[in-house]
Amino acid sequence: MQLGWIGTGVMGAAIVKNLMAAGHTLTVYNRTKSKTDALVAQGATWAETPAAVAAASDVVFTMVGFPKDVEQVYFGEQGIFSQLAAGKTVIDMTTSQPKLAVKIAAYAQKHGIQALDAPVSGGDIGAQKATLTVMVGGDEATYTAMLPLFQILGHKVNYFGAAGTGQHAKMANQIMIAGTMTGLTEMLLYTEAAGLDPEKVLATLSSGGADNWSMENYVPRILKADYTPGFFARHFLKDLRIALTEADAMGLDLVATAQAKRLYEVMVDVKGLGSQGTQGLINSYR
Numbered sequence: 591m592q593l594g595w596i597g598t599g600v601m602g603a604a605i606v607k608n609l610m611a612a613g614h615t616l617t618v619y620n621r622t623k624s625k626t627d628a629l630v631a632q633g634a635t636w637a638e639t640p641a642a643v644a645a646a647s648d649v650v651f652t653m654v655g656f657p658k659d660v661e662q663v664y665f666g667e668q669g670i671f672s673q674l675a676a677g678k679t680v681i682d683m684t685t686s687q688p689k690l691a692v693k694i695a696a697y698a699q700k701h702g703i704q705a706l707d708a709p710v711s712g713g714d715i716g717a718q719k720a721t722l723t724v725m726v727g728g729d730e731a732t733y734t735a736m737l738p739l740f741q742i743l744g745h746k747v748n749y750f751g752a753a754g755t756g757q758h759a760k761m762a763n764q765i766m767i768a769g770t771m772t773g774l775t776e777m778l779l780y781t782e783a784a785g786l787d788p789e790k791v792l793a794t795l796s797s798g799g800a801d802n803w804s805m806e807n808y809v810p811r812i813l814k815a816d817y818t819p820g821f822f823a824r825h826f827l828k829d830l831r832i833a834l835t836e837a838d839a840m841g842l843d844l845v846a847t848a849q850a851k852r853l854y855e856v857m858v859d860v861k862g863l864g865s866q867g868t869q870g871l872i873n874s875y876r
Contacts, residue, residue: 594616641669649679679735691707704732708740708756711723713821724740771868831851
């Protein structure tokens with residue numbers, strides 16, 4: 591099976607490596623070509639446009655930054671749909687808008703193409719170790735056919751239903767993470783102010799009821815002043831904005847998530863730290 595991959599950022603590049611290690615042939619595209627150089631050196635083929643990826647592939651994966659990027663990659667003049675033939679499959683792994691996933695699926699169905707929305711959770715570590723959680727929406731038969739590919743990159747794959755439901759599941763994930771990120775940030779600030787040993791506090795909390803994935807993976811980075819992105823703060827802010835828009839449409843008032851969004855707006859829009867990882871939120875306080 592010929593696979594295509596569009597978007598070789600922090601997570602995308604690691605996933606491509608895992609797919610190649612499993613024996614698949616990959617054609618890759620990224621707006622910044624240099625971010626594909628290591629993959630090409632390992633056997634991937636570079637394509638000049640998303641359309642060229644589509645022409646060379648049976649299944650095209652996308653993992654880009656923002657909904658506007660997804661729209662361009664699929665529907666642009668040199669986009670996937672300009673060259674993708676009937677019978678092929680597209681899988682958008684970007685965390686994006688549920689309504690955009692529905693739009694992609696509707697176009698695909700009209701043209702005899704299969705489409706899934708399949709955002710993931712697990713960050714750079716999960717991508718590298720192939721332990722991502724995959725949340726899938728779209729046609730169930732297509733999901734079943736693509737499951738062996740998902741199982742290469744993730745240890746937990748769940749199907750939620752029609753197009754857009756994978757994105758809704760990811761919004762639920764991001765709402766939960768918003769709480770853990772603000773909690774771990776303020777826990778560290780309190781620890782410092784109280785004069786406690788942060789390593790001992792982390793070891794203690796990790797063995798009790800306060801344990802969570804974000805704390806275990808991001809607090810050690812913060813203690814080393816490592817704010818490199820496992821997941822960009824600017825992308826997380828985008829996710830929270832989508833989640834709150836969807837919540838508003840459902841008549842929900844998610845007060846804590848709205849506060850987390852405001853904190854990340856300070857980090858990204860006011861302090862200009864959007865290229866740091868989500869753990870850089872602590873720098874908005876200092």
